[in-house]
Amino acid sequence: MSFASVSFLFYFLPAALLLYYICPRKIKGFLLVLISLLFYAWGSTATLLVILCSFLFNYVSGLAIGSGRKKSRVSLIFAVIINVAVLVFYKYVLTWFHMEGNVNGIPLGLSFYTFTVLSYLIDVYRGTDGVKAAKNPVRLAQYVFFFPKFISGPIEPYHTMAPQLQSPDVSLSNVRTGAVRFVTGLFKKVLISDVLGTLFSQIQGLPSRSVFLAWLGMLLFTLQLYFDFCGYSDMAIGLAGMLGYKLQENFDEPYASTGISDFWRRWHISLGHWFRDYIYIPMGGNRCSQSRQIMNLMTVWLLTGFWHGASLNFVFWGLYHGVLIILEKFCFDKFTRRWPNFIKTVLTFILVMIGWVFFFSPSLMEAFSYIGELAGTGGQGFFGGLSSYYLSQACLPVIIGLLFCIPLVNKALAYLGKSRYPIVSYILLIISMILLVLCVGQIIGATNVSFLYFNF
Amino acid sequence: MYTGAQMNKQQYDQYNMQIPRKQKVPLFYKMVFPSLAVFLIIFMLFNLLSKPRTFSSQENRNLAQMPELSLESLADGSYFSALSAYQSDQFIGRDYWIRLRNSTQKFFGFKENDGIYFGSDGYLLKQGEPLDETKLNATLKAVDDFSNANPDMRITFLLVPGAQTVLSDKLPSGISAEDAFPDRSKAIELTQSVLGNGNNPYFTYVNVENFLKQAENTDRLYYKTDHHWTTYGAYTAFTNVKTAMAIDEPTPSFEVLPVSESFQGTLASQSGSFEEEDTIVVFRPIASDIMPEVDYYVLYPDEKIKLSSCYRMEKLAEKDQYTLFFGGNYGRLEIHTTNLNDRKLLIFKDSYANCFIPFLIPYFQEIEIIDPRYYYEDLDLLIRNEQITDVLFLYSENTFFEDVTLKDVLAG
Numbered sequence: 039m040s041f042a043s044v045s046f047l048f049y050f051l052p053a054a055l056l057l058y059y060i061c062p063r064k065i066k067g068f069l070l071v072l073i074s075l076l077f078y079a080w081g082s083t084a085t086l087l088v089i090l091c092s093f094l095f096n097y098v099s100g101l102a103i104g105s106g107r108k109k110s111r112v113s114l115i116f117a118v119i120i121n122v123a124v125l126v127f128y129k130y131v132l133t134w135f136h137m138e139g140n141v142n143g144i145p146l147g148l149s150f151y152t153f154t155v156l157s158y159l160i161d162v163y164r165g166t167d168g169v170k171a172a173k174n175p176v177r178l179a180q181y182v183f184f185f186p187k188f189i190s191g192p193i194e195p196y197h198t199m200a201p202q203l204q205s206p207d208v209s210l211s212n213v214r215t216g217a218v219r220f221v222t223g224l225f226k227k228v229l230i231s232d233v234l235g236t237l238f239s240q241i242q243g244l245p246s247r248s249v250f251l252a253w254l255g256m257l258l259f260t261l262q263l264y265f266d267f268c269g270y271s272d273m274a275i276g277l278a279g280m281l282g283y284k285l286q287e288n289f290d291e292p293y294a295s296t297g298i299s300d301f302w303r304r305w306h307i308s309l310g311h312w313f314r315d316y317i318y319i320p321m322g323g324n325r326c327s328q329s330r331q332i333m334n335l336m337t338v339w340l341l342t343g344f345w346h347g348a349s350l351n352f353v354f355w356g357l358y359h360g361v362l363i364i365l366e367k368f369c370f371d372k373f374t375r376r377w378p379n380f381i382k383t384v385l386t387f388i389l390v391m392i393g394w395v396f397f398f399s400p401s402l403m404e405a406f407s408y409i410g411e412l413a414g415t416g417g418q419g420f421f422g423g424l425s426s427y428y429l430s431q432a433c434l435p436v437i438i439g440l441l442f443c444i445p446l447v448n449k450a451l452a453y454l455g456k457s458r459y460p461i462v463s464y465i466l467l468i469i470s471m472i473l474l475v476l477c478v479g480q481i482i483g484a485t486n487v488s489f490l491y492f493n494f
Numbered sequence: 495m496y497t498g499a500q501m502n503k504q505q506y507d508q509y510n511m512q513i514p515r516k517q518k519v520p521l522f523y524k525m526v527f528p529s530l531a532v533f534l535i536i537f538m539l540f541n542l543l544s545k546p547r548t549f550s551s552q553e554n555r556n557l558a559q560m561p562e563l564s565l566e567s568l569a570d571g572s573y574f575s576a577l578s579a580y581q582s583d584q585f586i587g588r589d590y591w592i593r594l595r596n597s598t599q600k601f602f603g604f605k606e607n608d609g610i611y612f613g614s615d616g617y618l619l620k621q622g623e624p625l626d627e628t629k630l631n632a633t634l635k636a637v638d639d640f641s642n643a644n645p646d647m648r649i650t651f652l653l654v655p656g657a658q659t660v661l662s663d664k665l666p667s668g669i670s671a672e673d674a675f676p677d678r679s680k681a682i683e684l685t686q687s688v689l690g691n692g693n694n695p696y697f698t699y700v701n702v703e704n705f706l707k708q709a710e711n712t713d714r715l716y717y718k719t720d721h722h723w724t725t726y727g728a729y730t731a732f733t734n735v736k737t738a739m740a741i742d743e744p745t746p747s748f749e750v751l752p753v754s755e756s757f758q759g760t761l762a763s764q765s766g767s768f769e770e771e772d773t774i775v776v777f778r779p780i781a782s783d784i785m786p787e788v789d790y791y792v793l794y795p796d797e798k799i800k801l802s803s804c805y806r807m808e809k810l811a812e813k814d815q816y817t818l819f820f821g822g823n824y825g826r827l828e829i830h831t832t833n834l835n836d837r838k839l840l841i842f843k844d845s846y847a848n849c850f851i852p853f854l855i856p857y858f859q860e861i862e863i864i865d866p867r868y869y870y871e872d873l874d875l876l877i878r879n880e881q882i883t884d885v886l887f888l889y890s891e892n893t894f895f896e897d898v899t900l901k902d903v904l905a906g
Contacts, residue, residue, distance in 0.1 A: 039574075044582040048541060052534045080578075083571040143571065211519060217527035233602055240606075280527075427668030431603050456520040463521035471529060476598050478537075483595020485582045486608075486766050487553060 039080045041273045042227050042481055050077065055280060059208070067180050067203065070281065074183035078146060081189070085145040092124060092145075093182060096155050097175050104162045104171025114163045118156060125152040133348040147189040149345055153312055154182055158196040160316055166197040177203045186277035190270055192288040192308035195315065199283070206282030216279025218455065221470060223272025228477040230442065231265035232484075233435050234258050241428060242398065248418035250425045252411035254432055259398050260391045261439035264293065267306070286311075293390070293443040296382040297374075298362045301390055309345075313338050328368070335367075336360050346397075351405055355396035362389060540586045547584065551813035552592070553763055557583040596766035605666040610765035611674065613664035617718045618761035618770075619657050622675025625895060630681060633894070634688035636901035637887065641694045644877075648696040649885040650739050651689060654723060654731065654846050656892045657716035660706045681895045698738040705734040717772045720759020721892070722816055725750075725775050728850040739884065741857045746785035748777040753807070757815040774815055776805055779856065788856040790831040794824060804829070804852050819848035825868035829861040839884040840877065842866060842900060847888040858884070866903040873906050 039046050054073045061069045079086050099117035103110045128144045131137070138144070145151070158181065162171045172178035180203050187194060241247065241255035271288035278285045292305035302310050314323075321334045336357070343356015366374075374382060392409065399405035407415070414420070441447050454462055550557050561567065561576035585591065596607065605612050609621045641649050657664075659678065662671035672679070682701075689699045706715055706727065715727035723731075733745060757772040781787035792801045806821040820827060823845055838860040841847060847863070854861060862880055864873075876882075889897070 039578065043578065044585055045578045048534055048538050048585070049581060052531070052538050055531075080574045083568055083574060214519065214523045214527050217530050218523055221526065221530060229598075233599075236599075236604070424668060424673060427605070427666065427673075430668065431605055434603050455522050457522065458518070458520070460521055463525065466522050467525050467529060470526065471533070474530070474533060476594065479591045479594030479598055482582055482585050482588060482591035483593075483598075483766060485579075486592045486595070486764075487555060 039077060041270065041277070042224060042477070044481060044485075045080070047478075047481075050080070051277075058281060063205070066206065066208070066282075068176050071176055071179040071183060074179075074185040074188065077185040078183065078188065082143055082146040084142040089145050089151065092121070092151075092155070093179065095120065096159065096182070097172070097178055099159060100162050100171040100178065101173070103159060110163060114159055117159050121152050121155055121159075125149065130344075130348045150187070150189065150191050150193055151182070153193045153309075153345075154187075154196075156316065157193070157312065158182070161196040161200075166195075167200075169197045169200045172200075172203075184278070184283070186274040186281070186283075187285060190267070190274075191306075192271055192274060192285050193312050194285050194308065195312070198286065202283050207284075208282035212279050212282055212284075216276045216281075218276070219279060220273050220276030221474060223269040223274075223276055224477055225473050226265045226269030226272060226442075228269075228480045229473060230435070230439055231262050231269055232480060234262040234265065234439055237428065237432050237435065238262055238398075244424065246416040246418060246423075247408075247411045248416055248422045248425045249412065249414045249420045251418070251423065251428060252408065252416060254425075254428060254436075256391050256395060256408075256412070257436060258432060260293075260387075260394050261436065261443070263394060263397070264289075264443070265439065291443070291445045291448065293387055294383055294445050295386050295390075296379050297386055298359060298366050298389060301386055302359070302363070309342070313342060317341060332364055332368075335364055339363070349400075350402045351396045351399060354402060354405070355393055358393050358396065537586065541581070541584065544584070544586050546580075550583075550589070552589045552768075554760070554813060592766045593768055596768075600767075605669075607765045607767070610761050610767075611658070611666055611669065612765070612767060613661070613666060615664060615713070615718075616770035617657065617661060617664040617716075618765055618767060619661065619665060619674065620721055620761060620892070622656065622658060622678055622892065623896060625677035625681050627680075627684065629898060630684060630895050631688070633897055633901045634685060636904040638688055638692050640904045641689075641692045641697045644885070645694045645696070647694075647883060647885050648740055649694060649698070649887070650735065651697070651699045651887045652702060652731065652735055652889075653685065653700075653894055654727075654888070654890045655703045655706065656721070656890060657723075659703065659891070661712060661716060677895075678891065681891070700735050700738050702731045702734060706730060717757065717759055717761075717816075718770045719762035719767075719772050720757065720816060721761055721890075722759070722849070723846060723890075724772075725777055725849045728846075729777060729853065732850060732853040739886065741854075743857060744784050746779040746782060746856070749780055750775050751778055753805070753818065754810050754815050759814070759816060774810075774818060776818075777852070785856065788831050788833045790829050790855050792820065793828040793830065794821075795826055795828065796824060804855070816845070816848070820851070820863075823848070823865045823868060824863075825865055825870065827863040829855060829858075829863070831855060831859055831861075833857065834859055837884055838862070838880055838882050839886060840864065840880070840882045841886045841888060842903070843886075843888045844890055844893040844897075846890040846893075850888060854886075864903065866897070866899040869899075869903055873903055 039050065041047075058066060058069060058073070075086070078089065096117065099113055102113040103117065125148055128141070128148055132141065132144070158172075158178070161167075161169050172181075181194075181196060181199050184194075184199075235258075238255055238258035241251055241258065244251070247255060268289040275285045275287070286308055288306060288308050290304040290307065292301055295301035295304055318334055318338050321337065322330055323334065324331050326334070339356045339360025340353065341356070342359070343353040346352040346355070392412075395408050395412075396402070396405045399408055410416075416423075418425075454466060457463060457466075546559060547557055548559070549555070558576065558579040560580050561573055563573060567573035567576070582588075599607055600612065606621070611619045611621065613619045637651065655678075656675070658674040659671050662674070665671070665674055686699070689697075706712070709715060709726075709730045711726070714724055715730060716723050729748075736745070752773050752775050754774040755771060757774050758768055758770075759772065762768050762770070779785070779787070790802075790804075792804055793799075794801070804820050805818055807818065809815065809817040809821055814822075829851075833856060835858070837858045839854065839858045840862045841851065842864050843851075844865065844867075851861065851863065860880065862876065862882065864876075894900075
């Protein structure tokens, strides 16, 4: 169930929060697990059993790893292999061998779930920040099934979440901040991302594109993906806040980055941290020879690509970023260090956009043919075909999208939100309520199904 | 600036800006949560208390109802998807939320929604579907075979272009008729090549595209909010197809009667754009010396009823007012007239024909109307029993290119 749906906003969320707030402190954790399981079942009842079995296995594994005996290393390796095998089976093997029909659906958010569970197992093994295996399965379930982050993150590491599980801080200030964060995310997702997405899919659906249209389509997707994912993370962080939990930030104005490494410190931060903490640093990180370091980086980026999807596109996309980062680190940094930030930001933005072509194209071949269209192989010249038609439609959405990628604009908004002048607060509240109404229109309107052929 | 002994941040702030010790929660933050809570809970209560609707006339479909909870539906996941559908279908004021979305999209500058262009002067125009050549080829082949197998019948084949072709000047700027229906020229070429080489000397393929484009007042040929042509469109085509159908009698003069001014058709529903209302008119023949009045009745074999008019005024109270003409689409209808000239016409058609057929009534003794989408009987038997002399195929391009039922009916 998407956060931006009627069921979630007008049934699940109010009911869940109401129950959660009135429920005694002691059993809030247990209630949260029940709510989270209902959330999961709503999206994919058929795979609930799979995920529960996996949970049970990991609970027992955690205890084995945390027992502190010599066997713990073996237990960890065994548990990691099993978890990865389940992920590989559902996400890759089924797709590669076209066997999706043979299973009862793919467990919801499996990639995020697997990384969450691995974080638990490894943290327990290492004893990061003094964490221990969860003896109480409810605590572990709270962490693993936590519904705000279950489907698409942020991938919260266990060691930062563990201290919160016992007694979440359901304070008025957390609830208030969470609510603001949640509606911000909702606006980003529904009023910006979905609008951009509508135009993008039309342009992507054209048989071929002029140079202008190819660039416009790529820009639309670039903005759509950011507002979709960032909006979703905002909603997750906001929901967690309303429940008394603190999740880490997932985005930090990524399109204002001044380099690819910088971009990855600001885009899907929780995933980057995961790979850094659980793959890159254990492999030696950058405290080793240059050649080893390059190998480490390529491994991480290959895995990052794989994690995003089973098709070759994603692998290519991951390697593309890996190569760019290595080049940036070892070759270009010397030259570009003194360039003005503005130029670095623009260059980074273009490189990232080109990367997204591999993300949105259905196959590697189509990705390369789209890249060709950027240079004019679409056969429609620079501004031919439907260029002017889409230019006029995309103007406002793109301007709005780009505007909210500028750090200064977001800072100004945050500043206004904290204004001490009541009039500013009232105006902001009225605008927010109007936007909320528009959101509901967008969400319900999207389900408009009219049977044109019914009465032809 | 104060540079004295150690001073922490808070003291520094107090010193400079006289902010109270405890940072006050910004007013905006105080208000958002209660406002959001009230907003969500009010709608939740409204939704829980309101009575579910069974049918949406705006969307022309049955709305999802509360699903029944069972172990089976829970296990296969269908329960929750049905529940979600129920919750969004039954949301209070659903029709208005859909309209709100349309307005929002127009605000952003969108010029189409769900395959419908927002044209100028309030026209909604549908995008043409991609062509499936094998499908069309099979239909055309069946028409050609039928024509060759019945060389003694006068067969007229009339294909009506859609508004996106005829009213291309109403398309949003930057969109040509070609863009709005990219595969049309290919489809027309195929049609001409297959039907142009038949052996039946009495077969005529009439292309009314040019007649319609050259009509006096093209604006009124199509509805703004519906995918059909108007009675004016049908009339224009009729005056131009008379010769091909060998109708030698003169055309009577007509009195044009507006019967509805509140028609909002399928394109309004599909796009969620309800700003315009269309007028539906009917043409009432004025009896004169040159063209005496012809009486008729319409027989509905399935319903076993006979009506003395092809206009069913009670349908104007329904959402799809276009069903005024004959009450919609039936597998088979018969019209019997007092013009005993022994000409018996068989029509294969889609709903474009419904407002066209009234013009034909005075010239035939009997008209058999078949809508292949709902017709499952023996065609040969009908042709023999009714002693058919004339045949008319009347389709809109948009349906004909997609049709899969005509070929089966023609094959028998």
